[in-house]
Amino acid sequence: MGQDHRHPSRRGGAPDRTAWAAARRARTRRGPAPDAGPPWVWPLVLALSVAVSSAAALALPAVLAAAVDRALSASAGQGLLPVAAVLAALTGAEALAQYAGPRATAEETARLRRALVRHIVALGPHSAAGTTTGDLVARLTASAGEAGPAVQAAVYAVAQLAMAAGSVLALGLLAPELAAAFLVTAPAGWLLLRRHLRRTARRGEGYQAAQAAVAARLLDALAGRRTIAAAATVEREIERVLRPLPDLGRNGRALWDSQRRVAWSTGLLAPATQITVIAVAGWELSTGALGPGDLVAALGYATLGLGGFGTAQSLLDLARARAGRRRVREVLAVPRQPPGLRRLPPGPGRVELRGVTVRTPAGVVLDGLDLVVPARRCVAIVGRSGAGTSLLAAVAGGLRAPDGGIASLDGVPLDEIRPADLRAAVSYAFCDPELTGGTVLDALSAAAERLPEERVHAAARAAQADAFVRRLPAGYDTPLAHAPLSGGQRQRLGLARALARDSRLLVLDDATSSLDSATEAAVLRALDDSYGDRTRLVVTRRTATAARADLVAWLHEGRVTALAPHRDLWHVPAYRSLFEDQEDADD
Missing domain, CATH: 3.40.50.300 (P-loop containing nucleotide triphosphate hydrolases)
Structure with a gap:
């Protein structure tokens, strides 16, 4: 096959048409990109790796306690192998979770965006639930991006709560007084989290709505930029576009304030809880109720139990993700016209x-x-x-x-x-x-x-x-x-x-x-x-x-x-x- 001479070049140095035509034919042959796979694969990998990591973390204090007891009894070498095995499992699972988490987030975000695009196109140009183009763009970009980490946040929140519960149970098995000392601050932490989660969800929706308002006004301004320039109304248009900024700033500051309050409060609760558990464990050790290995285990489980306070950040992330998902689902909930089933017979076009x-x-x-x-x-x-x-x-x-x-x-x-x-x-x-x-x-x-x-x-x-x-x-x-x-x-x-x-x-x-x-x-x-x-x-x-x-x-x-x-x-x-x-x- 020779070169395509249907459209001869009219000036020297023009790009090679044959190459462009070959590239176009190659794109046609390639067809659509393959699907990324089932949507549950990476969330499942994340959940399994976090579960293994949590189990290894819960096993580590007990294994260390046994190693300490063996060391004190002049048989230290016998306790190193279990410690090494648990550490290897913990490291491998954490490494896999660090990869699977962002991958699950990226694929969930992409899935939501694909679903939004398909649904908006299927609704047609006049049926997008009364939303403006700017609002749809904001939902497609910002809201879907906020909703993407929902799976990752949920997995880590469940894992942190499970580790906290397991740590309290292990402390109770060591000595009921240790579990009681740990649980003294739990009700205050739970009430604190509940209050700020509600506030975060409400402010998150307001923040995303303000983002959508700015995006909608900006797109309108860009579409009419020649008219705006010709009418010399640039400053007025800038003011109109930025009018939702006070709402955006107010809700944004409220979100950061929620995170600050949670971090500050948990920052006080965590040391107080840890000091209480250590004091009780020291007393139990002095009375002979606990051995040196048990003391090490108590310190480890107290530290793991404090991870329950780290659930605050995961739950805050989950609250923001739920706000984003709610805005995405508002569009996905708009019913589509059921497709017709009748064949159109030949006709003149009346x-x-x-x-x-x-x-x-x-x-x-x-x-x-x-x-x-x-x-x-x-x-x-x-x-x-x-x-x-x-x-x-x-x-x-x-x-x-x-x-x-x-x-x-x-x-x-x-x-x-x-x-x-x-x-x-x-x-x-x-x-x-x-x-x-x-x-x-x-x-x-x-x-x-x-x-x-x-x-x-x-x-x-x-x-x-x-x-x-x-x-x-x-x-x-x-x-x-x-x-x-x-x-x-x-x-x-x-x-x-x-x-x-x-x-x-x-x-x-x-x-x-x-x-x-x-x-x-x-x-x-x-x-x-x-x-x-x-x-x-x-x-x-x-x-x-x-x-x-x-x-x-x-x-x-x-x-x-x-x-x-x-x-x-x-x-x-x-x-x-x-x-x-x-x-x-x-x-």
Whole structure:
């Protein structure tokens, strides 16, 4: 196979196209990365290693006590082997736990993030439980990151409590007075932990909510940064973005204060407990109730028992993780539309909306709307800003399930159609399309099944995109990261991507708004000539686009006021004002 000469370089020193094309083909062959494995493997490894480590730690004082007794009886060598074995088990288990803990945390965080991404994408662009993009980003990054260490914190908390209980039991077996001395401070420590854990959980949720508010405002500001700069409102926008900072600081300081109080309190309780146990053990030794080895064991078990106070940090980590997990589950709990099971039979692409109602947090946008889009016709949807034209297009193509009423395609309700059939039957082009993939060709070929390159090239020519794509360093094989594209060029690539799919319904949601009049006219002419057998639903704010459509659906106050040709509606002053207002805004 020779080099690909379809797109010859127009200037010297351009990157090698064959290498780019080979890299793209290699990525296609590799396919998706293999799964990391069952989610329970590393938590199980962590739990087992911590269990072995805890058992070895509990056995060590007894083994040391036996070694001391043998040393005093002139048989020291006989007690070294058990000590070495216990120390080896303790060291190995600790080393494995140090690896398994972060690994379990990383995989749990990744699992939560994958579940969030899948669920958000499955919900669709209009069904994310009323959360903003910034809030979803905060849940995906900060909240999922806080929730990831939950398994590790839980394992260590249980292990520390078990070691504390085992130590108290061992002290009781040595001498009941030792266990009683240790337990004198236990109720105070438990009440302290309980109080601060509740406070930490509450403050953790507040801290993460404030983080989400800052992220949401920052994303809004970044999206409108050109407008902000042009309006000279930078300082005002900075103030708006940072407005949640007092809440963030207050909750953050409260979290640190909880940790400080726990550390300070346990720092006092631990020495007091240890001194009490040592004093009782010394008394028992003086009376002959305990031997030297028993004293060593008592000191060891008292130290291990104080590890129960170390449970405070693990429980604080667990409280923060629970707060993060709660925010993640709020999104995961949003019910998804059950997938349809019916096959979509062949049809011309007739769309019918009956009694469609759509509600948003701002109120009812579409109110019992009725609309019939004839098959193989072009229907323009027009309306004032906020009238719900894009929502109507989303409902007609199945991207948004209506809150009431029925939307159907060729007589089959959209919510009953198999998702694969529905997505194959409907293609979309948006005002600001997102281009995904490694190269320009990957972006244009995005579909459940990869599209033939010939069809992609034909669609690019129809969308007036082929000429500027071929001028890129490697033509269609140019990486998207190396393809500087204007807003109009992105729109034309989005149109080409929609046209390349063999769908019966084509929905253009303001998809030509960034094109100049001549380019838009050429695109619309190509749509009529080459894709006239498809049903076309076009959301537009331009007079020329509405005039080329077969029918215009005039959306007003949540319903279709009229469905008629543009030339008939032009005589209505209120209809003309829709476009006059838009032209004034464009000027």
